[in-house]
Amino acid sequence: MCDVCGCGDPDILPIEVQESILAGNDRGARHNREHFEEAGVLALNLMGSPGSGKTAVLEATARRLRTHLRLGAMSADLATERDAERLARAGIPAAAITTGSACHLDADLVHHGLHKLPWRDLDILFVENVGNLVCPAVYDLGQAANVVVLSIAEGEDKPLKYPVMFRRADLVLLSKMDLLPHLEVDLAALEDALARVMPVPRVLRVSARTGEGLEAWIAWLLEQRACVHAHPYPHAHRH
Numbered sequence: 001m002c003d004v005c006g007c008g009d010p011d012i013l014p015i016e017v018q019e020s021i022l023a024g025n026d027r028g029a030r031h032n033r034e035h036f037e038e039a040g041v042l043a044l045n046l047m048g049s050p051g052s053g054k055t056a057v058l059e060a061t062a063r064r065l066r067t068h069l070r071l072g073a074m075s076a077d078l079a080t081e082r083d084a085e086r087l088a089r090a091g092i093p094a095a096a097i098t099t100g101s102a103c104h105l106d107a108d109l110v111h112h113g114l115h116k117l118p119w120r121d122l123d124i125l126f127v128e129n130v131g132n133l134v135c136p137a138v139y140d141l142g143q144a145a146n147v148v149v150l151s152i153a154e155g156e157d158k159p160l161k162y163p164v165m166f167r168r169a170d171l172v173l174l175s176k177m178d179l180l181p182h183l184e185v186d187l188a189a190l191e192d193a194l195a196r197v198m199p200v201p202r203v204l205r206v207s208a209r210t211g212e213g214l215e216a217w218i219a220w221l222l223e224q225r226a227c228v229h230a231h232p233y234p235h236a237h238r239h
Contacts, residue, residue, distance in 0.1 A: 025139055028107030032114075032142025039120045042225045043127060045141050047165065048149035049158075050131030053175035055083045056208035057149055057217075058126055059090040064218060066091040069123040069225075074113045076105050076130045083128060092126075093117060104135035107142055124221060133162040144228055145170040152176055152185050159193040166197045171220060177207040 020026070036043045048054050055075070062071060073094040075084040081096035088094050095116035097109055110127060119125055127143060129136040137146070148169040150158060153176060159166040166172065172194055174187070187205075195201040204220070206213035 022139070025107050028111060029140035029142040032107055032111055035114070035119075036125070036142060036144070037228075039122075040229060041119060041122050041125050042221075042228045043125045043141070043143045044224070045127050045129060045136070045143040045146045046149065047129045047133075047136045047146065047169075048131065048175075049133050049151070049154060052131070052149045052151045052154065053208060054128050054131070054149045055086055057173060057175060057206065058087055058092060058128065060208040060211065060214055061218065061221075062087070062090040062092045064214060065221075070121060071124050071126070072117050072119055072122040073126040073128055074105075074110065074117070075128040076109070078102070078130065087128075099130055103130055103132050104139055105129050105141060106139045110141045123225060133158065133165045137165040137168045145224055147171045147173065149173045149175050152187070152190065153179060153183060156186055156189040156193055159190075159197050163197040166194060167199065169198060170200075170202065172198070172203045173213075173217065174203060174205045175208065177205050177212050178209045 032043075035041075046054050046058070058073060065071060071092045073084070073087050073092050074097055075081075075087060075094055076097040076099055077083060078099055078101065081098065084094040084096035095113050097105065097113050099105070099109065102109075105127065117125075127141055146169050148165060148171070150172055152174055174190070180187075191201075191203055194203055202220075204213050204216050206217055208214075
């Protein structure tokens, strides 16, 4: 159980409130968004299960884009700075955010994380959220878009079992496609499940190992960056 949001605590009693419990977070998210808009930085919330391949996708992205765009990242885990260290070795300036027992990032954690990065000099800031298919989807961080990395090894039913995560997604990356010959997975069923829960289904099949789908992923990133410059943070109203 997360000791920040209280999810799963049987001792929590319902009370009447006059303000959304996330109102404070939403104010922080608006503040972050103003920062990103002012600096022209595309901020993306990258979510997914532990082991889905979030860090590997960013490493592969860095290998293709680091000479063309200025990339940066915040990498969140309950403990250790290993993912941030991996990204730094790949050429992405990265700040580690260790959340202790919190199962998600919030706007305040992201705001404090900005002090660890030269974020105003970036073209794209990836916020690699804590590995989790539940809580991260609820918290607005000030991002322009949500990207969910879903490994094909996780099963076809994950979008139906965790609909909130995929309902908030602007893009889903089906990762580890190189494992397809070794798995009994029905990609058509998986993509059908995504289509059932995503308001505007947009799915890319990718492999950080072989490079499959990475050109399409990079094209999407460039498209989003162009949108930020033309119409700052077009999806901000959704959160």
